[in-house]
Amino acid sequence: MRARTAMIGAPSLRAASGRFRAVRLTRTQERCARLLLVAATAAGLGAAAPAIAQDAYPSKPIALVVPFPPGGVADIVGRPVADAMSRALDAPVVVENKPGAGGGIGMGYVAKAKPDGYTLLLALSSIVILPEADKVIGRAPMYQLDQFVPVARFTADPTVLAVRAESPWKTLQEFLADARAHPGRISYGSSGNYGTMHMPMEMLAAGAGVKLLHVPYTGAGPAVVALLGGNVDALATGPSTVIQHVKAGKLRVLASWGEQRLASLPEVPTLTESGIPVVFFQWAALFAPAATPGPILARLREAAKATASDPRFVAAMAAVETPIQYLDAPELARFWEADAEKLGEAVRRVGKLE
Numbered sequence: 001m002r003a004r005t006a007m008i009g010a011p012s013l014r015a016a017s018g019r020f021r022a023v024r025l026t027r028t029q030e031r032c033a034r035l036l037l038v039a040a041t042a043a044g045l046g047a048a049a050p051a052i053a054q055d056a057y058p059s060k061p062i063a064l065v066v067p068f069p070p071g072g073v074a075d076i077v078g079r080p081v082a083d084a085m086s087r088a089l090d091a092p093v094v095v096e097n098k099p100g101a102g103g104g105i106g107m108g109y110v111a112k113a114k115p116d117g118y119t120l121l122l123a124l125s126s127i128v129i130l131p132e133a134d135k136v137i138g139r140a141p142m143y144q145l146d147q148f149v150p151v152a153r154f155t156a157d158p159t160v161l162a163v164r165a166e167s168p169w170k171t172l173q174e175f176l177a178d179a180r181a182h183p184g185r186i187s188y189g190s191s192g193n194y195g196t197m198h199m200p201m202e203m204l205a206a207g208a209g210v211k212l213l214h215v216p217y218t219g220a221g222p223a224v225v226a227l228l229g230g231n232v233d234a235l236a237t238g239p240s241t242v243i244q245h246v247k248a249g250k251l252r253v254l255a256s257w258g259e260q261r262l263a264s265l266p267e268v269p270t271l272t273e274s275g276i277p278v279v280f281f282q283w284a285a286l287f288a289p290a291a292t293p294g295p296i297l298a299r300l301r302e303a304a305k306a307t308a309s310d311p312r313f314v315a316a317m318a319a320v321e322t323p324i325q326y327l328d329a330p331e332l333a334r335f336w337e338a339d340a341e342k343l344g345e346a347v348r349r350v351g352k353l354e
Contacts, residue, residue, distance in 0.1 A: 071221020
């Protein structure tokens with residue numbers, strides 16, 4: 001990201017911390033500082049708040065917005081999260097699917113929602129991609145990252161390359177050889193332009209020197225249906241969306257974007273060990289609108305931590321062979337910042353789509 005200078009020490013931040021001095025930071029450092037400050041403030045306010053303030057929230061159902069259709073990674077993680085958080089908060093947490101624009105519609109909706117703890121977001125890594133894509137495209141941003149505050153991360157699975165079991169490609173090498181021999185003929189589905197299924201395939205294509213045909217859908221669920229139905233030839237997706245189809249003999253996984261082989265697919269090589277140093281994770285995390293009060297954020301963090309060890313949630317993730325990789329708000333803020341840097345660079349390399 002282009003570095004720019006900014007001043008930390010504005011009245012709102014001084015009021016939150018009470019002892020910040022003006023320093024000159026890059027844009028990246030400024031955003032990370034703000035995220036960490038919000039997380040730290042939430043923890044401090046939560047500890048100091050009277051019990052009556054804690055008990056006042058929640059007093060009505062909470063909407064958990066999943067910005068994709070049913071059947072994708074966000075929905076597969078989001079529904080058991082909502083179920084477990086309902087028990088932890090002793091209030092209904094209801095999933096609301098708001099698909100469109102690669103997740104941008106639902107994320108923009110939460111960004112503009114009232115910051116009262118009753119509208120939350122279950123987002124994937126595309127949350128850091130789309131603002132940079134908006135810049136590349138030259139369109140008005142659907143949201144900005146500073147409109148959200150991180151609460152917790154639940155999972156972080158590497159993407160896998162899936163094809164139909166009856167396809168002619170048994171290995172990644174065969175797939176890439178065919179792609180080189182027939183540029184633009186092999187098609188792949190995605191959840192939308194610049195989304196978490198589009199970007200890893202573009203990163204693979206660039207790393208392997210091949211050209212593939214992109215066919216965007218409204219979410220991972222429809223894209224998987226398109227692959228099963230023969231409407232596209234391949235896709236990059238989280239393992240949870242295809243593992244049951246692999247076990248049923250309908251799909252085959254050729255590679256993963258992980259740093260090491262998946263425990264659920266130990267026979268599948270990573271791109272890195274195949275000579276293509278590309279890594280991409282589809283992580284799922286909980287966010288709230290940025291101005292959500294500290295005591296409410298503290299309560300949500302407590303509920304998210306309880307969710308990560310909730311037996312029903314653990315069983316739901318085990319059923320789709322997705323390991324729980326929990327991060328609390330401060331750790332998630334740092335992880336989120338690093339991912340934004342890496343994926344922002346990837347978006348700029350892809351550039352404006354014709």
